[in-house]
Amino acid sequence: MLIEMVQKDFLAERRYEKLTDNSLQSYTNLFKLFNEWLSQKGIERIEELSPRVTKEFLIWCQEERKNKPKTINSKLKLLRALAKWMIDEQMIEEPFTKNVKLQREDDAPKILDEKDLQDVLRYLRRVRRREDTFTSRRNYSLILFMAGTGTRLSEVCSLTWRDIDLDSSLITIRTSKSRKAQSIPLSNVLRSELMDYQDFLQRKLGRVPESLFVTREGNPLQKDSIQNIFKRLRAKLGLQGYFSPHTLRNHFIKGLLRGGLNLREAQLLARHSKIEVTKQYVGYYQHELKDALDESNPLRGLL
Known part of the structure; x- marks a missing residue:
């Protein structure tokens, strides 16, 4: 099954569940970036997704796009939600985000002088x-x-x-x-x-x-x-x-x-x-x- 088709079904269900526009846009932006990266790797089917692929994508986001830990973690959480839904729908047996850990964030609020x-x-x-x-x-x-x-x-x-x-x-x-x-x-x-x-x-x-x-x-x-x-x-x-x-x-x-x-x-x-x-x-x-x-x-x- 094509990854892009699965993502479209996932978004359609999230819209049905009345997810906020901001959340839907976050998924849309991530999927666009993820798919462009996957295309460069020659990956297009869900059977090719794996924790290794997920880690490589996040490392690329960190090194090439200069994403900070908070942004990396946001991307991982969205991918986790997609993976869980795919398991619930019996599309895959194990999440392609398994054992991919969140990065440590600096949780101190940025205070304005x-x-x-x-x-x-x-x-x-x-x-x-x-x-x-x-x-x-x-x-x-x-x-x-x-x-x-x-x-x-x-x-x-x-x-x-x-x-x-x-x-x-x-x-x-x-x-x-x-x-x-x-x-x-x-x-x-x-x-x-x-x-x-x-x-x-x-x-x-x-x-x-x-x-x-x-x-x-x-x-x-x-x-x-x-x-x-x-x-x-x-x-x-x-x-x-x-x-x-x-x-x-x-x-x-x-x-x-x-x-x-x-x-x-x-x-x-x-x-x-x-x-x-x-x-x-x-x-x-x-x-x-x-x-x-x-x-x-x-x-x-x-x-």
């Missing part, structure tokens, strides 16, 4: 005052929104103005990672910013588009467009540290913990399904605790 974020916002405010361009105003609101809500990139792309309740200061996330609708509070500062941004859209475009963050033409911003915004700002300002959409989420969670929220409260606001994920953020800003220790030194008054 506070000064870098301040520099970015200061730069955008300066450009906005000087030029009042659409992109500078939108980008300022976008980065402030992500830093102030901890929303994921995919969630930001899917948000519409109907999801923003300015009266109740509440945001509804309808396409969350858990696939369940979730709500997060909107701070007073961010609420005021969004109201100003909404007025700006009305003035610049003559209307308020359906999507929250849009292009000059009023079309929804896509993932790659937002990622490019971060890349350009990082290059423009010469930032040396981490600066990406996900680091703003990390910055949000770190800020909650540093501000005094307990783990449970931070977990709820971060919308982590497991508190263990939230715990990863504790201890990644020890250098910032030095001043707090000096102010609340347990030895004060003893010496």
Whole structure:
């Protein structure tokens, strides 16, 4: 049986099971890359798949495509799901991913330097005052929104103005990672910013588009467009540290913990399904605790 035909059947079943669009796209992208590599090796039938083939493919991804452990592991997990389905369908007897182990990942969250974020916002405010361009105003609101809500990139792309309740200061996330609708509070500062941004859209475009963050033409911003915004700002300002959409989420969670929220409260606001994920953020800003220790030194008054 041809590998590509099996993959098509697998994807059709996953669509029937209502797998998210993001997950389906992940499978599609992987299968395209995997099949191109298999074609170079002269492999086209499922009988030719084996753990050795899987390892060689992942090694190629690491060495030739410079994939990091997290990306390698994501590919392996997707291939494992395909192999398990093929076994369930009695196409093969043993998984072609058998004994292929995940790589060790650095699970420390990539934390954004506070000064870098301040520099970015200061730069955008300066450009906005000087030029009042659409992109500078939108980008300022976008980065402030992500830093102030901890929303994921995919969630930001899917948000519409109907999801923003300015009266109740509440945001509804309808396409969350858990696939369940979730709500997060909107701070007073961010609420005021969004109201100003909404007025700006009305003035610049003559209307308020359906999507929250849009292009000059009023079309929804896509993932790659937002990622490019971060890349350009990082290059423009010469930032040396981490600066990406996900680091703003990390910055949000770190800020909650540093501000005094307990783990449970931070977990709820971060919308982590497991508190263990939230715990990863504790201890990644020890250098910032030095001043707090000096102010609340347990030895004060003893010496």
